[in-house]
Amino acid sequence: MKLINKITAGRIWRSIFRTGLPSTNYRRSLVILNNFFLHLHPAKVKKSSIKFTTTFYLGGLSFALFLILTVTGIFLMFYYHPAVPLAYRDMKDLEFVVSNGKLLRNLHRWSAHAMVVTASLHMLRVFFTRAFHPPREFNWVIGVFLLLITLLLSYTGYLLPWDQLAYWGVSVGTNMIKAMPVVGDKIRFLLLGGNITGENALLRFYVLHCVILPLVLSVLVGVHFWRIRKDGGLQAESAGRLSEKTDLILGEKTNPRKDESLVHSNSIRSK
Amino acid sequence: MSDSAQQDSAFYSRRQFFVVMGSGALAVATVGGIALTGEFLEPNVLYEPPNKFLVGTPDQYPLDSVFFMAKPQIFIIREAAGYFYTLSAVCTHLGCIVNWKPQEGAIACPCHGSRFNKTGEVIAGPAPKPLNHFAMSLTVDGYLQVDKGILVDPEVILKV
Amino acid sequence: MRDLSKYFGIVSVIFLIVMAISPFKEYYRQWRQYQREYNKHIEDLPQRISPVEEGLKQIWVPELDVIDHCTSCHLGLNEPALADAPQPFTAHPPMYHQPERFGCTPCHQGQGVATNVEDSFGFTGDWDEPVLSAPLIESSCGTCHGEERVRHAPVLNKGKELIEKYNCAGCHEIKGVEKEFTPRLDGVGSKVSRDWLVRWLENPRGVSATTRMPNFHLSNRDAGLLADFLLSFTEFPTREKLEPLPGVLQDEIPDSLYERGETLFRQARCISCHLVQGKGGSVAPEIGTVASKASRQWIYNFLQEPRSLQPGIPMSRYAFSSGELQAVTAYIATEFIDWDAPEEADTVAHSPDPNFYEKGLKLFQEYNCGGCHALAGVTTGEELGPSLVNLRKKPMYQLEFGLKDIPHTRERYVIEKIKDPRGFLSNALMPSYQFSDQQRLAIATALLSFQQQPTPAPYRVEQANTPKPVLAGEFGQLVEKYQCLTCHQINGRGGEIAPDLSRSGSQLNHEWIKEYFRLPYTLRPILTERMPNFFMPEKDIELLSQYISLVLRDDSLETEPRLQSTAADVELGRKLYFNNYGCQACHQLGGKGGYVGPPLDNLDQRLQPGWVYQRLKNPHRYQPGILEPTFNLTDEEARALTTFLFAERGNQR
Numbered sequence A: 001m002k003l004i005n006k007i008t009a010g011r012i013w014r015s016i017f018r019t020g021l022p023s024t025n026y027r028r029s030l031v032i033l034n035n036f037f038l039h040l041h042p043a044k045v046k047k048s049s050i051k052f053t054t055t056f057y058l059g060g061l062s063f064a065l066f067l068i069l070t071v072t073g074i075f076l077m078f079y080y081h082p083a084v085p086l087a088y089r090d091m092k093d094l095e096f097v098v099s100n101g102k103l104l105r106n107l108h109r110w111s112a113h114a115m116v117v118t119a120s121l122h123m124l125r126v127f128f129t130r131a132f133h134p135p136r137e138f139n140w141v142i143g144v145f146l147l148l149i150t151l152l153l154s155y156t157g158y159l160l161p162w163d164q165l166a167y168w169g170v171s172v173g174t175n176m177i178k179a180m181p182v183v184g185d186k187i188r189f190l191l192l193g194g195n196i197t198g199e200n201a202l203l204r205f206y207v208l209h210c211v212i213l214p215l216v217l218s219v220l221v222g223v224h225f226w227r228i229r230k231d232g233g234l235q236a237e238s239a240g241r242l243s244e245k246t247d248l249i250l251g252e253k254t255n256p257r258k259d260e261s262l263v264h265s266n267s268i269r270s271k
Numbered sequence B: 001m002s003d004s005a006q007q008d009s010a011f012y013s014r015r016q017f018f019v020v021m022g023s024g025a026l027a028v029a030t031v032g033g034i035a036l037t038g039e040f041l042e043p044n045v046l047y048e049p050p051n052k053f054l055v056g057t058p059d060q061y062p063l064d065s066v067f068f069m070a071k072p073q074i075f076i077i078r079e080a081a082g083y084f085y086t087l088s089a090v091c092t093h094l095g096c097i098v099n100w101k102p103q104e105g106a107i108a109c110p111c112h113g114s115r116f117n118k119t120g121e122v123i124a125g126p127a128p129k130p131l132n133h134f135a136m137s138l139t140v141d142g143y144l145q146v147d148k149g150i151l152v153d154p155e156v157i158l159k160v
Numbered sequence C: 001m002r003d004l005s006k007y008f009g010i011v012s013v014i015f016l017i018v019m020a021i022s023p024f025k026e027y028y029r030q031w032r033q034y035q036r037e038y039n040k041h042i043e044d045l046p047q048r049i050s051p052v053e054e055g056l057k058q059i060w061v062p063e064l065d066v067i068d069h070c071t072s073c074h075l076g077l078n079e080p081a082l083a084d085a086p087q088p089f090t091a092h093p094p095m096y097h098q099p100e101r102f103g104c105t106p107c108h109q110g111q112g113v114a115t116n117v118e119d120s121f122g123f124t125g126d127w128d129e130p131v132l133s134a135p136l137i138e139s140s141c142g143t144c145h146g147e148e149r150v151r152h153a154p155v156l157n158k159g160k161e162l163i164e165k166y167n168c169a170g171c172h173e174i175k176g177v178e179k180e181f182t183p184r185l186d187g188v189g190s191k192v193s194r195d196w197l198v199r200w201l202e203n204p205r206g207v208s209a210t211t212r213m214p215n216f217h218l219s220n221r222d223a224g225l226l227a228d229f230l231l232s233f234t235e236f237p238t239r240e241k242l243e244p245l246p247g248v249l250q251d252e253i254p255d256s257l258y259e260r261g262e263t264l265f266r267q268a269r270c271i272s273c274h275l276v277q278g279k280g281g282s283v284a285p286e287i288g289t290v291a292s293k294a295s296r297q298w299i300y301n302f303l304q305e306p307r308s309l310q311p312g313i314p315m316s317r318y319a320f321s322s323g324e325l326q327a328v329t330a331y332i333a334t335e336f337i338d339w340d341a342p343e344e345a346d347t348v349a350h351s352p353d354p355n356f357y358e359k360g361l362k363l364f365q366e367y368n369c370g371g372c373h374a375l376a377g378v379t380t381g382e383e384l385g386p387s388l389v390n391l392r393k394k395p396m397y398q399l400e401f402g403l404k405d406i407p408h409t410r411e412r413y414v415i416e417k418i419k420d421p422r423g424f425l426s427n428a429l430m431p432s433y434q435f436s437d438q439q440r441l442a443i444a445t446a447l448l449s450f451q452q453q454p455t456p457a458p459y460r461v462e463q464a465n466t467p468k469p470v471l472a473g474e475f476g477q478l479v480e481k482y483q484c485l486t487c488h489q490i491n492g493r494g495g496e497i498a499p500d501l502s503r504s505g506s507q508l509n510h511e512w513i514k515e516y517f518r519l520p521y522t523l524r525p526i527l528t529e530r531m532p533n534f535f536m537p538e539k540d541i542e543l544l545s546q547y548i549s550l551v552l553r554d555d556s557l558e559t560e561p562r563l564q565s566t567a568a569d570v571e572l573g574r575k576l577y578f579n580n581y582g583c584q585a586c587h588q589l590g591g592k593g594g595y596v597g598p599p600l601d602n603l604d605q606r607l608q609p610g611w612v613y614q615r616l617k618n619p620h621r622y623q624p625g626i627l628e629p630t631f632n633l634t635d636e637e638a639r640a641l642t643t644f645l646f647a648e649r650g651n652q653r
Helices: A002-009 A011-016 A025-033 A058-077 A084-096 A101-128 A137-159 A164-178 A184-192 A199-230 A239-244 A256-263 B003-007 B014-041 C002-027 C030-043 C117-121 C134-144 C154-165 C194-202 C220-231 C255-267 C296-304 C322-335 C356-366 C410-419 C437-447 C473-482 C510-518 C538-551 C567-580 C609-617 C635-652
Strands: B052-054 B065-069 B074-078 B083-088 B099-101 B106-108 B122-124 B133-138 B144-152 C059-061 C066-068
Touching (some): A058 A101, A058 A199, A058 B014, A084 A101, A084 A199, A101 A137, A101 B014, A101 C002, A137 A164, A137 A199, A164 A184, A164 A199, A184 A199, B014 C002, B065 B099, B083 B144, C134 C437, C154 C437, C194 C220, C255 C322, C296 C322, C410 C437, C473 C538, C567 C635
Antiparallel strands (some): B052 B144, B065 B074, B074 B083, B083 B133, B099 B106, C059 C066
């Protein structure tokens, strides 16, 4: 304990963590606000909104899966060459040769499937809890784009193993794009980098899958989270039920009157 | 840890038990995961030319000859007396590929002018160490074999 | 919140367990277990074998795009002491290629990159090339070796021979296979009877058990239509009509003519090539029942000049006088009758279908008869069957198994297809061949060696493409007339039935050659194929023997040893002949000895000493694979033996 105290009182520690221990409400909010990773998060949330049955943690799960996918994906990139003669060979290598390669590849694969499921369910939850109502209508739009990018990530990743399934999956998919009026042909041509699913298509899908789409997704996720806070937290429950439970998870000892505004948070318009 | 837990540390409450169990499992899994990742990152097979390879039969090399092999970056040297040794063609200074100059009887590096004699010793230039000698052997069916994985002393030679 | 802590705990533990599976699986990988087992196995052996260092072994051959991990488990490949060890540690039988340079899968197929038994053998859904079974392994030799005959690959060579012999390329696209001679059908209407032709078309093997022609399972009606169609072709490719029979052959044949013909038939040694009642060679078709097949007039004309009726047929033209020709025809026409043939239908004048020509032509084209038999004015030669150039690599989903209830593997597909081609599809057209199991395996081996993508250059072995000189001038015409190249080779062209003549000028005495043409006798009595007597005129004999003695020479054989003919040399030679090397076990000398090799009496008259000397030094120099053992004689020994063999005639005669 003494050692911990010494470290936390030291200059290095203080230079990193400006705020002391979150012993008061003020300090608690400072912890959130002064932390780069946490500052998207509201300093205070309603107890009911972190209850499991309120959200089923579907958004959080999707985000967690995205983190897993990012990490496993980066590791897979160490062994993967986006080139026609090598791509499938690398798959076989991951399966048969690389230690734990199968685990990482399967983690990536199943997480990807799971992310599509959780993101879709998340949308349903939002829909059924009327969380797309004002003031959250723009966040709903962002969410729709997030779901779309999730699906696109899933689809671009599909080509990378370069097996029969991948090849024909992408051949069929890009032919669907071709059916779009006026611009369909052009989009397909640009997407494949040519007229056939070949070397260029593999490279383009690789770049989309590993760089462009994850970057866009990360930015939109940031906006999505930030908007939740700016839109007054989660649309948790109906106003009537909420008024019965005014206690806050981090504010048990605080004076309810001081947090009056939060009690009626569901009626707050964005400022 | 809340105050109550400190007072009552002999046994955990049900809730604390699960928290400790979960955190413990997570901690082990994290350490293990890092270990697994480390293992993952170390390749099990290499897509490189093998260290051990055959370089033909002894009578392919004329007596008193220095033969440069570009791909494995080695010299196969047959002395007049009829013995063989293999010299690395990688300069010990900064890794350029050295050349055999037959008219001078020396091995010269094109980058910074290091010079070695036929046994790999430094004659001139910035090279800090003599050229490496690789292990050489004769297979059962009469082929010369070089193993770049094994360094040998300059005195070690293969008599055929 | 209380509930969640429980979930947190449980989920975390499950997560840990899931993560922990991977290192366990890694530790118990199949190849690791095999490597541990191997190290344990070799400890118990009396021989000292160095243990394997644990780790995945890989052979990487970028030129062939080969990545093989087979040697991770097959650890005793190069250890002769492990010849009887259990798999996967067994030593490899004699290897013609270093695995480090070639990998394993180019020969054995399978999924080399895999690291467990099931996946590496490749009998899983996602791998098209599972490990080849042992009887078909030689098919892999053919993927790199483009030579006509591949060393150490007898099954593959046999298969290629069969593909050529049975003219598979007539219907299927096959690369690098020549077609063997198949007769033209022009003039068939002037040759055979309708009854015979219908019987033949219905079941060729029923008429001649040794024929190459397969059974198309034609119905009687179709066979009749096709026969009528074919019989309408009465003109020969080079001339319209046959020469009329001489009067003596038109009616009952006199006994004296028959007997003279029988003698000539023997002297000409027809059965060297033709099979007659179970006896004779297999080079040419069976003629035991030829008189029931071909008209007397056709036989007469054919013997006179075979290539005027069948251009390109590899039959010698015998220099019969007209009397001899009549006699041989008489003998053949009366002797070789098919007594088992059904009675000719009571010549109720057959009235063909009014549209027989169109219907027959349709059948002719449907069954691609033209793939083998040329017929003037009928467009043919389309390859109707599926291409076989890429059978080895053809994707599995492109192989049509149809009605066949067999395991869906490439090997079974090919073998079954050769065995019962019509069992795959009800409307299949491929005829059935009656191959033995071994022939089927050989053909399958050759077929499975066909791949479109050639092996990269440094690994490919092509047929040495030395230009083969065409024999021109009068000599060339005589070689064509007597069809010498059906049996003999000259400068790399020709058959392999009889000795190579390329250097026979340095080998044989000029006078002996002339005598041999006048009356060929058999040097090796155990052979079926014997040199026929062509009844050559002196003019031809003179030209052939002169050419052979002057042109077909090899200067390296001229280095004649100095035969001193001293008694000491002869005695040394005798000792070597009888005591040291036991030559009498195979060769006849002075009426004693074996019959495996040719007799050595009167050697001085037949052979030249330079040849004998060189031949004794290295029997396999010109005839690789012959039985004669290599004794590695010293110069002195070879000289003594040659001296002895050339001196011996005086003593023994």
